[in-house]
Amino acid sequence: MQDLETLVKGAAKAHGHLCPGQVVGVRMAMLGCRLIGLDNPSSHEQIKKIIVYVEMDRCATDAISHVTGVKLGRRSLKFIDNGIMAATFVNLETKKAFRIVSTESARDLAAALAPGIQDPRQQQLDAYKIMDETDLFDITEVRVNVPASDFPGPTRFKAVCDNCGQVVRDKREVLKNNQILCRPCATGSYFEPVKGDPHGQK
């Protein structure tokens, strides 16, 4: 694995800007990979061994993706919308998994570690690079039961919605009132059709 500075630079380039979240994400990913025994997760040999569950869609997520090579489209990056600065790194081969949570107390410690810097953002950015892992993160070994329908690889499961005819992949269909339905038909969706769309008629 590359060193911290190189990874932070690369993450900032991939994300679009350099920020404390990038440093937290890079360090989280480096630590996570080390804990689950993967030293080069983007390599051909290891890319299929890792899944990362991120619990926020913020800067750190992109940094984690940059360091580990996990991607939503590869099904190796899973987004759990908890709004928590946390990620869980899973080695699919050994089943080892660690959940790493960014501590809120790290913000207060930043001032002590970078006393000469006035700008709080720059202060955090510099301090997070050198802060002890145990101050920066809460680390818990966990067990993650990854369902077969969440695994990377070709689509193995397909169903057809009885209501709208949409093909539903990866066992995301539900059974409601004896109908196999896509989730928008079963429970509504995030959008409102302007007119005439079957997903609007719940």
Next chain:
Amino acid sequence: MGKNNILKTIPVDQAVGMTIAHDMTEIIPGKSKGPAFKKGHQVSARDICHLMRMGKNNLYVLDLDDTQVHEDDAVFELAAALAGPGVEFSAQPHEGKLELRAAYPGLFKVDAEALTDFNMIQDVMAAAIHTNTPVSKNQSLAATRAIPLVIDRSELDRAVALAKTRYPVFSVKMFNPLKIRLAIVGNEVYDGLIQDRFQAIVEEKAAALGAEILEVAFLPDNQEKITQQINDYLQKDTDIIITTGGMSVDPDDVTKEGIQAAGFDRVHYSSAVLPGAMFLLGYKGKTAIMGLPACGLYHRTTIFDLIFPRLMAGETPGARDLASLGHGGLCLNCKVCRYPQCPFGKAV
């Protein structure tokens, strides 16, 4: 199939392309202990040095042809065929077995006849908890496996075809967000002689299924007022009306008559369940009504716990369902209630 036909001892340098027959543990003193090679791993050229470092000169390998399938591959096909909507499973078998779990909360359904037919096929099995059990997300529902280490492709195909033809053998019906209204009947509560306890009980049981009670009315044992209240609920776009009390044979008990006077299409009074014999279940259009006898105040689990989840899942159980519950319909009143992990109400 005889084990000796498929298990072969091969010198390690001739094992490339072969399938390892069992997990091979590697111990690195002071560092680690774990399987360096898992059962079913296909040996590649670069594995040879690693195996030799582990002190292996010979390996047990599986010598499989196209008509044979390793149990770990077979069980994946079995699980995929058995798991209907709302049922998921791990991609990694444990000791040749895959556990099927609930993908979301709901009512677990088993096509019991299909399951029996599946289990009649040689060399495969599946076992499940009972049908009609309310389940939570990730709850264990069933498990399946191929019996031998290696199964004939034809038997596996037969089992998979059966499960697909009878799809879904296992499924979870999602609970609907139903509009529920409650009428608590009884002079003793209405007159303030005793405090009602039914509301809290019903609300707790509804909450367990992700539902809430929209409205509660307190009524005396007066048929006209009961009918009036039920008609009011019917006009308010109600999916389930629940009444409590007044279901017995005392002269004051008129809840049943009050419900019948509201003009339900179907009304079934009495169930083959104890506690809960004097239960009423009726339907008018899309609205279901349940009349709960007073036993619900004393017994933690009653007929209500068997029928309510089915209504929540969009089912409309009828007279035959209430009758068939007799087999397994006797609650044993255990000191610590473990329902639904008990035989109560598990008639198929």
